[in-house]
Amino acid sequence: MIRLISFGVGAIFTLALLIAAFLPREAAVEDPAAKFHKPHMHVEFAHQGIFGTYDRAQLQRGFQVYKEVCAACHSLHRVAFRNLADLGYNEAEIKAIAKGYDVPSIDDKTGDASTRPGLPSDRFPLVYPNDVAAKAANNGKAPPDLSLIVKAREGHEAYIYSVLAGYETAPAEFQVPEGGNFNPYFPGNVIAMPKPLSDDQVTYGDGTKATVEQMSKDVTAFLTWAAEPHMEARKRIGIGVLMFLSVFFIVAVNSYRKIKAAVNSH
Amino acid sequence: MGFHWAKKYEPQSGLEKWLDERLPIIRLVHDSVGAGYPAPKNLNYWWNFGSLAGLFLVVQIVTGIVLAMHYAANQAVAFDSVERIMRDVNFGWLIRYMHANGASFFFIVVYVHILRGLYYGSYKAPREMLWILGVVIYLLMMATGFMGYVLPWGQMSFWGAQVITGLFSAIPVVGDDIQTLLLGAPFVGNPALNKFFSLHYLLPFVIAGVVILHIWALHIPGSNNPLGIDVKGPADTVPFHPYYTAKDLMGVVAALIVFSIFVFFLPNALGHPDNYIPADPLSTPAHIVPEWYYWPFYAILRAFTYDFLGVPAKLWGVLAMFAAILLLFFLPWLDDSKTRSARFRPVYKQLFWLLVADLALLGYCGAAPAEEPYVRISQFAAAYYFIHFLILVPIVARLETPKPLPKSISEPVLPGAAAQPAE
Numbered sequence: 001m002i003r004l005i006s007f008g009v010g011a012i013f014t015l016a017l018l019i020a021a022f023l024p025r026e027a028a029v030e031d032p033a034a035k036f037h038k039p040h041m042h043v044e045f046a047h048q049g050i051f052g053t054y055d056r057a058q059l060q061r062g063f064q065v066y067k068e069v070c071a072a073c074h075s076l077h078r079v080a081f082r083n084l085a086d087l088g089y090n091e092a093e094i095k096a097i098a099k100g101y102d103v104p105s106i107d108d109k110t111g112d113a114s115t116r117p118g119l120p121s122d123r124f125p126l127v128y129p130n131d132v133a134a135k136a137a138n139n140g141k142a143p144p145d146l147s148l149i150v151k152a153r154e155g156h157e158a159y160i161y162s163v164l165a166g167y168e169t170a171p172a173e174f175q176v177p178e179g180g181n182f183n184p185y186f187p188g189n190v191i192a193m194p195k196p197l198s199d200d201q202v203t204y205g206d207g208t209k210a211t212v213e214q215m216s217k218d219v220t221a222f223l224t225w226a227a228e229p230h231m232e233a234r235k236r237i238g239i240g241v242l243m244f245l246s247v248f249f250i251v252a253v254n255s256y257r258k259i260k261a262a263v264n265s266h
Numbered sequence: 267m268g269f270h271w272a273k274k275y276e277p278q279s280g281l282e283k284w285l286d287e288r289l290p291i292i293r294l295v296h297d298s299v300g301a302g303y304p305a306p307k308n309l310n311y312w313w314n315f316g317s318l319a320g321l322f323l324v325v326q327i328v329t330g331i332v333l334a335m336h337y338a339a340n341q342a343v344a345f346d347s348v349e350r351i352m353r354d355v356n357f358g359w360l361i362r363y364m365h366a367n368g369a370s371f372f373f374i375v376v377y378v379h380i381l382r383g384l385y386y387g388s389y390k391a392p393r394e395m396l397w398i399l400g401v402v403i404y405l406l407m408m409a410t411g412f413m414g415y416v417l418p419w420g421q422m423s424f425w426g427a428q429v430i431t432g433l434f435s436a437i438p439v440v441g442d443d444i445q446t447l448l449l450g451a452p453f454v455g456n457p458a459l460n461k462f463f464s465l466h467y468l469l470p471f472v473i474a475g476v477v478i479l480h481i482w483a484l485h486i487p488g489s490n491n492p493l494g495i496d497v498k499g500p501a502d503t504v505p506f507h508p509y510y511t512a513k514d515l516m517g518v519v520a521a522l523i524v525f526s527i528f529v530f531f532l533p534n535a536l537g538h539p540d541n542y543i544p545a546d547p548l549s550t551p552a553h554i555v556p557e558w559y560y561w562p563f564y565a566i567l568r569a570f571t572y573d574f575l576g577v578p579a580k581l582w583g584v585l586a587m588f589a590a591i592l593l594l595f596f597l598p599w600l601d602d603s604k605t606r607s608a609r610f611r612p613v614y615k616q617l618f619w620l621l622v623a624d625l626a627l628l629g630y631c632g633a634a635p636a637e638e639p640y641v642r643i644s645q646f647a648a649a650y651y652f653i654h655f656l657i658l659v660p661i662v663a664r665l666e667t668p669k670p671l672p673k674s675i676s677e678p679v680l681p682g683a684a685a686q687p688a689e
Contacts, residue, residue, distance in 0.1 A: 002599050003660045010656025013586050014649045020572035020579075021645035028638055050531055078349050148349070151534060152542035187552070230359045237360070238530025245526060249519045256512040263504050
C-alpha cells in the first residue's frame with residue numbers, strides 16, 4: 001500500500017516537473033547593461049591575508065579623504081570618534097576631531113533642540129536629519145551610510161575601489177539617464193553619485209601623491225576598518241586558537257591511537 | 267538496553283554507592299557513553315558526525331544565550347543592537363561570528379550524518395524510531411535556522427521572511443490566515459520579529475529534548491555499522507569508553523579547527539552581503555536567496571512553473587518542498603531491502619551517489635537567480651529527487667540481489683582474508 005501511494009505521489013510530482021521542463025520558454029531578455037559591465041578591478045591591501053594588519057598611515061589618509069570628500073553626503077554613523085584611536089590618533093587629536101563636528105543635543109536651559117561640539121564618545125553625526133531630506137538633496141537617491149559598506153557589497157574592497165576609481169565616459173551606444181553617471185563597475189552601470197574623486201583633490205600631509213587610484217585605495221582601506229574594526233584582534237586570536245587546537249589535535253590523535261592499539265591487542 | 271556482556275557499573279566508593287541508591291546518574295553515564303555501552307568495533311569516521319552535531323548544538327545554545335543578553339528584538343533597533351554587539355560588546359564579534367558560522371556547521375555535520383544514515387541503511391529496522399526522531403530534529407533545525415536568520419533584521423532577513431512566510435499564502439482558502447497567524451500581522455514587521463525571537467530561543471531546547479530521545483532510541487538496538495549487520499557477540503564490540511570517547515574527541519578537535527578557520531579568517535564567507543544592509547521594506551534585493559542549507563529545497567520550490575491539473579504552480583512548489591522532507595519519515599518502509607549497508611547493495615550504492623550529485627545540483631540552482639538555464643536544470647534535478655525516493659528506492663529494494671554478507675563483524679569476510687580492522 002505504501003508503495004502504491006509512493007509511486008503515485010512520485011509520478012504526479014515528476015509529471016508536473018517534466019511538463020514544465022519541456023514547455024517552451026520565452027526568449028531570455030538580454031540585459032542591455034550586461035555588455036558594458038566590468039568585473040571588479042584587482043586591488044591589494046596590507047590588511048588582506050591571514051597575518052594582514054591595517055596600514056595606519058593609509059587609514060589616516062583614507063580618513064582624510066572621507067572627511068574632506070565623502071562626508072559631504074555620506075554618514076558614518078556606526079563609528080564613534082573614540083574608535084579613531086585604532087588609526088593611531090592620540091586622545092588630544094581625537095578630541096580635536098570630535099570638536100570639529102556638531103552633534104544634535106538639547107539645550108539644557110530651554111529644552112529646545114540644539115547642537116553642541118562633538119565628544120570622543122559621540123558617533124559621527126548624520127549628514128541629513130532624515131532619509132527624506134537625504135533623498136530630496138540628492139536627486140531622489142539617499143547616499144548610503146558608509147559604516148558597513150565594505151561588508152554589505154558583493155566583492156567587498158575590490159568593488160568599492162572599482163566603483164570609486166572606475167568612472168568612465170559612457171560609450172556612445174549606452175544611454176545614461178538624466179541625473180545618472182556611467183560606471184561600468186556599478187550594478188546596471190548607472191550610478192547616482194557623480195564622480196567623487198579627481199587628482200589632487202586632497203593634499204596628503206605625508207606627501208603621498210593624491211591620485212584618484214591612491215585616494216580610492218586609501219578610503220577603501222579606511223572603510224574596511226570602519227566595517228570591521230576588530231579584524232586585527234580577530235586574526236591574532238585566530239592564530240593562537242589554531243595553534244592551540246593543532247597541539248590538542250596531536251594529543252587527541254595519539255591518545256586515540258594508544259587506546260585503539262590496546263583494544264586491538266586485547 | 268544494551269548487550270548482556272556490557273560491563274555493569276559497580277560503585278567504587280561509599281559516596282558513589284550512596285549516590286547510586288538515590289540518583290544513579292553515574293550509572294546512567296556509564297551505561298550510555300561509558301565502559302558499560304558496547305559499540306560495534308568497526309565504526310568508521312563517518313560515525314563521528316553524531317557527536318559533532320551535539321557539539322554544534324551546544325555551541326549554538328551557549329553563544330545564542332550570550333547574544334540574547336545584548337540583542338533587542340525590535341525592528342527599530344534590532345540591526346543596531348547586532349552592530350553594537352559587533353563593535354562595542356567585549357568579544358561580541360567573536361560570539362556573533364561563532365553563532366552565525368555555527369549554524370552553518372551544525373547543518374554541515376547534520377547533512378553528513380543524514381547521508382551516512384542513508385548510505386549504511388541506518389534507518390532500517392530496528393532503528394526506524396531513531397531515524398524518525400532524527401528527521402524531527404532536522405525539521406526543527408530548519409525552523410530554528412530560518413527564524414534566527416530573520417533576527418539581525420538585514421535586507422535578506424526581511425525579504426527571506428517575506429518569501430518563506432509568503433509560501434503559506436499559496437494554501438487555498440486558509441493560506442492568508444495562516445500567514446497572518448505566523449507573522450502576528452498581515453505583514454513582516456515587529457510582531458513577526460518578536461515572535462521569531464521568542465521561538466528561536468525556545469526551539470533549540472526542544473531540539474535538545476528530541477536529541478535525548480534520539481540517543482535513547484539509539485541505545486535500544488545500539489549503533490548500526492559499516493557492514494550493516496547485527497552485533498552477534500562480545501567479539502564484535504568495544505566499550506564506548508575509552509574507545510569511542512577518544513575517537514570522538516579527535517573528531518571534535520578536527521571540527522573545531524575547521525570551524526575556527528571560518529570564524530577567525532572567513533567569518534562572512536557563508537553569509538550574504540545584503541544582510542549588512544538594514545531591512546528596507548521599500549527596496550527589494552535583486553536576488554532573494556535563503557541560507558545555503560535551504561538551497562536544495564528552495565530549488566524544488568521554484569522548479570514548479572506549470573499549473574499542473576489546474577492547481578497553481580506556487581502551490582505545487584510548496585507541496586513538493588514539504589513533501590521532499592516529509593517523505594524521509596516513510597523511508598524505512600519505502601526501502602524494505604533486508605540488507606542495510608550500501609557496501610552490499612551494488613545498485614542502491616550507485617543510486618546513493620546519484621542522489622548526492624542531484625542534491626549538489628539542486629543546491630547550485632537554489633542559489634542561482636530564477637532564470638534559464640537554472641530553472642530547467644532544477645526541474646530535472648527535482649524530478650530525480652522524487653523519482654529516487656518514491657520510485658527507484660522501493661523498486662530496487664525488491665529487485666536487487668545483494669552481495670553475500672559477512673558472518674559477523676569480527677569474522678573474516680571471505681575465508682583467508684584478514685579480519686575487519688577496527689578503524
